[in-house]
Amino acid sequence: MNMEYDACIVGTGRVGLPLGLTMVEVGLNATGVDVDPALRDCVNAGRMPFSEPGYDAIVASKRFQVHASPEVVAKSAALVITVGTPLHNHIETDLAQIQRVLSSLTPLLCKGQLVCLRSTVAPRTTEFVRRFIERHTDLVVGKDIGLAFCPERIAEGKAHEELRTLPQIIGIQDEMSRELATDLFSKLSPDIMCTDFVSAELVKLFNNVARYVHFAIANQFALIADSFGANIFEVRELANHKYPRSSIAPPGFTAGTCLRKDFGMINEWNPYPDMLLSAWKMNEYCPAFLVEHLLRRTEIHNRQVAILGFSFKKDTDDTRDSLAPKLYRYVQRQLPSEIRVTDHHLPARIDESTIGSLVNWSIQEALKDAECVFVATNHTGYDAALRALAQQRPDTWIADLWNVTGKNQVFYQARDLGKEKE
Numbered sequence: 001m002n003m004e005y006d007a008c009i010v011g012t013g014r015v016g017l018p019l020g021l022t023m024v025e026v027g028l029n030a031t032g033v034d035v036d037p038a039l040r041d042c043v044n045a046g047r048m049p050f051s052e053p054g055y056d057a058i059v060a061s062k063r064f065q066v067h068a069s070p071e072v073v074a075k076s077a078a079l080v081i082t083v084g085t086p087l088h089n090h091i092e093t094d095l096a097q098i099q100r101v102l103s104s105l106t107p108l109l110c111k112g113q114l115v116c117l118r119s120t121v122a123p124r125t126t127e128f129v130r131r132f133i134e135r136h137t138d139l140v141v142g143k144d145i146g147l148a149f150c151p152e153r154i155a156e157g158k159a160h161e162e163l164r165t166l167p168q169i170i171g172i173q174d175e176m177s178r179e180l181a182t183d184l185f186s187k188l189s190p191d192i193m194c195t196d197f198v199s200a201e202l203v204k205l206f207n208n209v210a211r212y213v214h215f216a217i218a219n220q221f222a223l224i225a226d227s228f229g230a231n232i233f234e235v236r237e238l239a240n241h242k243y244p245r246s247s248i249a250p251p252g253f254t255a256g257t258c259l260r261k262d263f264g265m266i267n268e269w270n271p272y273p274d275m276l277l278s279a280w281k282m283n284e285y286c287p288a289f290l291v292e293h294l295l296r297r298t299e300i301h302n303r304q305v306a307i308l309g310f311s312f313k314k315d316t317d318d319t320r321d322s323l324a325p326k327l328y329r330y331v332q333r334q335l336p337s338e339i340r341v342t343d344h345h346l347p348a349r350i351d352e353s354t355i356g357s358l359v360n361w362s363i364q365e366a367l368k369d370a371e372c373v374f375v376a377t378n379h380t381g382y383d384a385a386l387r388a389l390a391q392q393r394p395d396t397w398i399a400d401l402w403n404v405t406g407k408n409q410v411f412y413q414a415r416d417l418g419k420e421k422e
């Protein structure tokens with residue numbers, strides 16, 4: 001098919017932009033469409049709008065441009081949809097972004113194109129897309145146009161490596177779609193696996209939900225160990241050491257835009273009791289666990305508190321669905337004298353919808369007078385900062401579910417750091 005562009009990425013956010021840039025790197029002529037003017041200006045000026053290592057040079061080359069108008073879709077052999085798919089406040093997928101994209105794209109579709117859905121979606125959403133296309137155009141999927149669901153399984157911060165190494169799962173239901181989708185994604189990875197729509201949708205959800213449950217069990221074990229006065233870090237190390245049938249994860253705040261919402265996508269069609277809701281409850285309880293169990297050791301009321309990390313994940317600047325704001329609110333209920341938040345991956349002010357605009361202190365300023373410290377994210381650098389605190393404020397209590405200092409205790413005082421080396 002002779003088109004100006006090999007691919008057009010619709011929705012050039014944290015998934016779409018790395019994908020488009022990688023396509024350009026492998027020699028495809030790719031372009032993008034996004035409704036966010038600030039994002040477009042940033043990318044078109046040659047800068048990354050968020051942190052994702054490995055892309056600075058290719059974005060600076062300005063070979064991948066993002067357009068405001070979807071008109072460019074009509075000039076592209078393949079359209080890859082990577083818009084957001086959040087949950088409503090209830091256990092229900094919010095399909096609004098997908099529906100808006102389909103409404104704007106369908107008048108521009110033409111014979112021979114491939115439509116590829118890459119956003120994470122609930123089972124049967126690709127079938128909804130097929131019906132939508134066939135209702136609003138004269139095109140028939142499999143005869144005139146291709147349709148595939150090709151899930152994105154990268155981890156944030158590892159997109160550059162993983163887009164070229166992870167196997168690409170392709171959900172298709174006809175030969176034309178198989179050929180078009182295989183041709184496009186084989187440019188990224190030689191490892192292509194084809195299946196039907198629903199199976200491909202479930203692959204993505206099962207990958208994420210399995211991870212979510214895996215971390216929930218780790219957090220549950222931390223609580224159980226704590227209730228017996230045992231040390232979770234020691235128990236985990238003993239359980240995993242040279243034992244081929246154990247891979248217990250370390251405990252830690254488990255959230256983020258993907259893991260939590262993807263369990264909802266499975267659950268909206270599942271009225272039966274299941275373990276996924278329990279995993280949700282377990283992971284959501286972790287901020288309360290830290291506050292409640294620190295209170296068994298010391299006061300928070302009228303104390304100076306520091307919260308280390310505000311993004312949902314180590315060494316990223318993504319705060320979507322982070323549990324840190326929840327921790328902040330629980331600490332706030334204890335009426336401390338002040339809470340200082342620090343996260344060196346975020347800007348000088350952190351805008352949080354339920355809390356407001358927060359000063360993002362330097363780690364030194366946040367820790368200067370801190371009497372209680374909560375480690376909300378396991379960013380690199382916190383170990384050294386907390387060890388320095390041991391000299392300046394030895395009485396300070398630290399709640400560290402992530403074990404960033406390697407102290408192997410969830411709750412300890414700064415003075416205890418270093419003792420393990422004596």
Ligand SMILES: NC(=O)c1ccc[n+]([C@@H]2O[C@H](COP(=O)([O-])OP(=O)(O)OC[C@H]3O[C@@H](n4cnc5c(N)ncnc54)[C@H](O)[C@@H]3O)[C@@H](O)[C@H]2O)c1
Nearest residue numbers: 011013014015034035036082083084085101119120152156
């Ligand atoms: N972030 C991840 O690590 C990750 C990993 C795998 C899968 N996913 C899935 O990928 C999808 C996208 O996630 P994300 O993190 O990139 O979200 P995002 O919010 O960063 O990006 C979505 C982009 O789509 C744009 N957009 C919305 N409506 C549009 C429209 N009508 N036309 C054009 N652009 C539009 C937004 O402006 C935004 O830039 C979601 O389904 C998510 O679950 C995310």
